[in-house]
Amino acid sequence: MPCVGDWLNSPLSIVQGIFAQNFPNSDWEKKVTEYFKEKLKENNATNWVPSLNDVPVHYLKPNSLVKFRCMVQDMFDPEFYMGVYETVDPNTNARVLHFGKYRDVAECGPQQEIDLNSSQTVTLERQTFYCVPVPGESAWVKEISFLTELVLYAIIVCGILNLQFHAYISASQARVSPSTSYTPSRHKRSYEEDEDMDLHPCKQKEQHMGNSCCSGSDIHGCVEPKRLETEASAGHHVISPNCSPPLDLNFPLPGEKGPACLVKVYESWESFKVNDVLEVFGVLSVDPVLSIVNSEERDSSTLDPMECMDTAEEQRVHSPPASLVPRIHVILAQKLQHINPLLPACLNEEESKTCEFVSNFMSELSPVRAELLGFLTHALLGDSLAAEYLILHLISTVYARRDVLPLGKFTVNLSGCPRNSAFMEHLYRLIQQLVPASYHLRMSIESMNHSRFIPHKDYTANRLVSGLLQLASNTSLVIDETQLEQGQLDTAGVHNVTALGNLITWQKVDYDFNYHRMEFPCNINVLITSEGRSLLPSDCQVHLQPQIIPPNMEEYMSSLLTAVLPSVLNKFRIYLSLLRLLDYSISDEVTKAVEEDFVEMRKNDPESVTADDLHKMLLVARFLSLSAGQTTLSRERWLRAKQLEALRKARLQQQKCVNGNEL
Numbered sequence: 001m002p003c004v005g006d007w008l009n010s011p012l013s014i015v016q017g018i019f020a021q022n023f024p025n026s027d028w029e030k031k032v033t034e035y036f037k038e039k040l041k042e043n044n045a046t047n048w049v050p051s052l053n054d055v056p057v058h059y060l061k062p063n064s065l066v067k068f069r070c071m072v073q074d075m076f077d078p079e080f081y082m083g084v085y086e087t088v089d090p091n092t093n094a095r096v097l098h099f100g101k102y103r104d105v106a107e108c109g110p111q112q113e114i115d116l117n118s119s120q121t122v123t124l125e126r127q128t129f130y131c132v133p134v135p136g137e138s139a140w141v142k143e144i145s146f147l148t149e150l151v152l153y154a155i156i157v158c159g160i161l162n163l164q165f166h167a168y169i170s171a172s173q174a175r176v177s178p179s180t181s182y183t184p185s186r187h188k189r190s191y192e193e194d195e196d197m198d199l200h201p202c203k204q205k206e207q208h209m210g211n212s213c214c215s216g217s218d219i220h221g222c223v224e225p226k227r228l229e230t231e232a233s234a235g236h237h238v239i240s241p242n243c244s245p246p247l248d249l250n251f252p253l254p255g256e257k258g259p260a261c262l263v264k265v266y267e268s269w270e271s272f273k274v275n276d277v278l279e280v281f282g283v284l285s286v287d288p289v290l291s292i293v294n295s296e297e298r299d300s301s302t303l304d305p306m307e308c309m310d311t312a313e314e315q316r317v318h319s320p321p322a323s324l325v326p327r328i329h330v331i332l333a334q335k336l337q338h339i340n341p342l343l344p345a346c347l348n349e350e351e352s353k354t355c356e357f358v359s360n361f362m363s364e365l366s367p368v369r370a371e372l373l374g375f376l377t378h379a380l381l382g383d384s385l386a387a388e389y390l391i392l393h394l395i396s397t398v399y400a401r402r403d404v405l406p407l408g409k410f411t412v413n414l415s416g417c418p419r420n421s422a423f424m425e426h427l428y429r430l431i432q433q434l435v436p437a438s439y440h441l442r443m444s445i446e447s448m449n450h451s452r453f454i455p456h457k458d459y460t461a462n463r464l465v466s467g468l469l470q471l472a473s474n475t476s477l478v479i480d481e482t483q484l485e486q487g488q489l490d491t492a493g494v495h496n497v498t499a500l501g502n503l504i505t506w507q508k509v510d511y512d513f514n515y516h517r518m519e520f521p522c523n524i525n526v527l528i529t530s531e532g533r534s535l536l537p538s539d540c541q542v543h544l545q546p547q548i549i550p551p552n553m554e555e556y557m558s559s560l561l562t563a564v565l566p567s568v569l570n571k572f573r574i575y576l577s578l579l580r581l582l583d584y585s586i587s588d589e590v591t592k593a594v595e596e597d598f599v600e601m602r603k604n605d606p607e608s609v610t611a612d613d614l615h616k617m618l619l620v621a622r623f624l625s626l627s628a629g630q631t632t633l634s635r636e637r638w639l640r641a642k643q644l645e646a647l648r649k650a651r652l653q654q655q656k657c658v659n660g661n662e663l
Helices: 011-022 028-048 139-148 150-158 165-172 195-199 201-211 289-299 312-318 352-363 365-379 384-394 421-432 445-450 491-506 553-562 566-580 588-604 611-627 635-659
Strands: 065-075 079-088 095-099 105-107 122-132 176-178 261-265 277-285 327-335 400-402 405-407 412-415 438-442 456-458 463-465 476-480 508-512 517-521 525-529 540-543
Touching (some): 011 095, 028 277, 028 327, 065 261, 065 327, 065 463, 261 277, 312 463, 365 384, 365 566, 384 412, 384 525, 384 540, 384 635, 421 553, 456 508, 491 508, 540 635, 588 635, 611 635
Parallel strands (some): 412 540, 438 476, 476 525
Antiparallel strands (some): 065 122, 079 095, 079 122, 105 176, 122 261, 277 327, 400 405, 456 463, 508 517
């Protein structure tokens, strides 16, 4: 068990030590990264790092090491900062070098001032990401992740890692100077704003005048920072009692909870992009001192307006209160293959523990699949064929792109669903219990006309305003058409329906940048439920044939989850996540056999068997093989795929004969 040492509580002191030993050698930054990387590898030490996903910010010590599982919602302009700066004591003329990395404020001793004209000053660049919790993240993901933090959380509550308020106040008496970070071609400014000061500017001035221990004109003056409540709001907006408009935390989905963070990245930020899911380890910054510094800069009558290119709205959005949007200065960051806490974080690594986990689970794959099939059959009112296709859908993923065509997508339209809100709600809840991230989109004329599906660029605030379709890879999107009624779509509604069609067909969303549209590729599993054939395109239509008509639909659907043991449910979750990550191939021998079989099928029925049918059968065969834990196509699985497709088509044909123009 790793000891909770300085590297966790006071990472900046570790960085200071490495800096002092190695500067001016430029390798000191690399040594910092290597130090923390090694520490986090020791005895699952990552579990000892508090997570902003699980622990409220106000329980965490400022400048301690934290982690955050998040999606990159937006990327701000790069900013410059003082990577190295020098302080001087006016009395003794003694000079000391400091590092500015991983900080929002440049610190100096009680009798020191920063020499802004020092030849030792080094200006560097960093990138700021606006990050939000993974949209639609399932409750079970949060709960299981939290269990790994439970011991740490207890320690925090007991006070071992809790903020020692008097120590924080004492440390804050040291003179501080705002970071010289600024965005290119914009006036330099700091990025922290205290919520109370931001919403009550008059109160801010009064408190500053009362608490300042130096003259108000001295920007190096020390201030008495008050203890901040730094937990993010549970909703999109934080309502100000004053005239200022509410702060929008810009979550893509309504009702999302959790903190949004400004994540400051120092290395290899070009490898990350919007909508990537990251896990970052870094220094938590919620320093309230910058709130007062920011206010002084904005209120300064001597400020040349030509030097400040930021609008008031941009400053407000890019410098939100630290109590609502804390900052994380990243030491280590990695893209996540998945967010399932029941799986190893990276399954590509050739580590013995990872290989052992995969091999052990694959050995018991067959009974897990059988249990999952039975579970979904009951959920789909006894329809085993629909349950088979639902399994194939849930393990599907875009594995490659050929030109503009996404390969591996498998959108299923489950038609014939009862017009019963209880059935659809509970079916979604069952899916939500199986996948790490999902969203239930209830289609109606009102929701199509009034919802914001497509993210768009707000040039006034210089930010990307999120939309419902800004989702992380492998999110399950369940679209319910059963409640859709006749009505008129307006322009926004037509654009939203078009966006859904493009998402399904091309696995891309065209973000609106006013003067042009930019394609953002995605990998979203879309399941459409409808009475008849869906208005939206799909890769496969399966008509539901209920074998059971429960007298009480809500009671029947509710009982399904309670009947499943938590250990079995966890196996289902591992099964669906793991199989998405497996590689798959078709041997030359099987490829030749499939081609010959298709030629024979065309001879027997040239009108109804098309190239599209071949593509669909190969897709079904792929997911059938993976669902059985096989990474290559066998003759047996190919024949089973043909059989399933024949049953599905026969059912659709039967429905067409019954209802006329149903297809």
